[in-house]
């Protein structure tokens with residue numbers, strides 16, 4: 245089953261619009277030689293803070309690099325001060341939206357039902373969900389990783405039951421996010437294969453086989469190749485290293501070499 249790899253940057257709460265424009269100039273020049281191959285063989289996306297989407301979109305226009313949102317509200321519109329809707333993100337040209345990132349779960353109290361409501365909002369729209377799942381260190385040590393991750397996925401699919409291959413799953417063990425600790429390629433593959441089985445059991449062999457499963461957690465140029473060479477690792481969600489345009493380009497190019 246061939247799946248188009250996806251490398252997605254998550255800038256979190258970093259970079260102003262001016263800084264993002266400068267990033268785009270450097271990143272696009274680093275990627276210039278690979279641009280044609282990139283379009284066909286690897287998809288690249290950047291999730292900047294919401295106020296930066298418009299200017300970054302302008303700076304990336306015509307490059308084939310996609311815009312992604314870091315979050316959205318589950319309701320269509322209304323009295324939700326400070327929130328951002330699906331229609332707003334589509335209007336700005338976004339292609340993907342992260343949902344259920346561990347920082348949203350841990351710092352903003354989002355549970356599986358909140359994430360499922362967001363997935364339902366995205367279902368059938370022009371914006372594809374990147375559903376982030378992953379265990380804490382305590383859950384890994386208690387050997388409950390597969391159970392935790394399976395529940396995070398199934399509670400979303402129970403509600404957003406029309407999602408199919410527009411869904412992207414990002415496996416991000418929380419103990420590896422922003423810590424410099426990375427799952428070994430074998431550890432990542434073990435969980436990715438289990439996620440694929442959960443998806444295939446629910447959506448059928450072909451459906452589960454089409455869904456891309458990204459790895460996230462301290463991915464950097466030095467470990468990207470080994471992680472991306474695993475059969476069920478279909479790309480990466482990159483936090484810290486994506487703030488450096490040269491490092492992010494090296495990760496995208498490592499993915500291109502694998503494909």
Ligand code: PEP
Pocket residue numbers: 254416420421422423424460461462463481482483484485
């Ligand atoms: C993330 O927050 O999605 C992430 C993967 O961060 P980092 O690469 O910094 O671990």
